[in-house]
Structure formats: C-alpha cells, structure tokens
Amino acid sequence: MSPSPLRVRPLSIAWRFAILGALVSLPITIVVNWLPDSEATIGGGIMTLGAFVAGVLAAIRSRDSSAAGFRTGFLAAVVGVLTSILTGGSPAAWPTSKVVFFVLASGLVLCVAPFFGLVCGRAGGWMANTVGSRWRSDANAL
Template sequence: MVSTPRFRPFSPAWNAALIGVIVSLPVITVVNWLPESESTVGAGMMIFGAFIAGAVAAVRSTDPDAAGLRAGFLGGVLELVIFAVTTGTTAAWPLSRVAFFAFAAGAVLCLASLFGLGCGRVGGWVVRAVASRWNPTASTS
C-alpha cells in the first residue's frame, strides 16, 4: 500500500508560535484595559504569546525554546511594522536615517527573539512542572 506524503506548511515550532501569538491577543486586550497600562500588542506577543507558545510546544513534545523564539520574533516584527506606520516614514529620508533604522530594526528583532526564547522556556517549564505534579512519572527535565 502506497501512502500519500503529508504536506505540512509549518514546522511544529512555528505552529506552536502561531497558536501562542493568536491566543495571546485576548490576554493583551485585557492587560490594556488595566489602569496605567502602557502595553503594546507586539510586547504582549513577546511575553504572553511566547509563554503560551512554550506551553503548547511542551504539551506537544516540541522544543519550547524554539516556539518562544519564533513568537518573540513575530512580536518584534509587528512592533517594527507599527512603528514604521505610526511615525510617518517617507521615501525622502536621508541615507543616515535609513541606515540607522535598519540597524535598530535588526537589534530589535534580535532582542525580541531572545526575550521570546526566555518566555517560551518559562512556559515550557511551567507546563512540565504542573504535569509532573499531576503525574509523578512525567519528566521534569
């Protein structure tokens, strides 16, 4: 019997990251309702989205660090897009401003990804710790 190959458009880490980012949107909305909240959607994706992505990845036996890194990257990309749209970027920027924006964008994406990696690791750790409490034979590593 010949089986047809399965086509997977995204890797399991990207699937967990996308689930984490989408599920974090209502959480970000609630956080923005709090008094004196200065939270942004991209920052919420880096924190809550990466945490949820790490938790989802741990449940699915995928690397939570990779899922958190990707969710942090998505949050950083969204923040850069929002910044570029709201600051009124024009084609008449001098070359020095374009070079600075490109350098700053690279730094933001690197830092957002690392922040997401940390939050994803914490999310995976929390799920494993809770699972080990419910099931003593579960792995806590």
C-alpha cells in the first residue's frame, strides 16, 4: 500500500498556546471595550492580552514564551487586517489611493505586530516565572 498523500500533522505547542491565548483574550477585550472611553480592537486585544496569556501558558509548561507571543502577534495582525477588510466596505469600490495605502499599512502591521506579541509574550513568561518562583519558595519555607 502506498502512503496517504494527505498527512495531518498536529500544530506545534507554540501555535497551540498562541491560538489558546487569542481565544482567551477575546472575552477580555470585549469587557475592556465596555469601559468608558475605551477603543479596544480585536487585533489589539489579541496582540497584547492574548500574547501575554500565551506567554504565561508557555512559561508554566516550560516552553518558549517568546515563540508563543510572536505567533500570537501574527494571529492578531491577520485578524486585524481581515477585520478592517470586512468592516471597511467593499474593496472593489475603494479608490486606488486607498487600496495602495491599505496594502502598505497591512504589510507594516503584518511585520510589526508579531514583535509586539513577542514582547507581551515575554512579559507574560517573566510574570509567570516570577510569581511561580515565589509560590515555590513560600511552599518550601513551610
């Protein structure tokens, strides 16, 4: 028998943390958006809160929090670009200058957002390691 041409490989652990962090950040972003004078966006919430949560989860499981945060930032950029396309009206009706600006701005967002996610993921990993080490030292003191 020949092997199946379709091979299903599970996602890496960093991608799993990134997706989980993005999903966890959605309700938090909605609650933050209810605050007065808040302009929280889905992409921004995923990029900051989701990457932070992904970094915490990765640090708890002794994985690279930076990688989880970077991937969460990339997911945030993709969600942000897709959201702006869906809420911006029909792209076919856009003038050429708006299309050019959108393409350049989307490229910039897709390049920069993962690095913001990396920083937030690192901050989440640092926080998890700091708090976790305090819990372990308090438990050892008893």
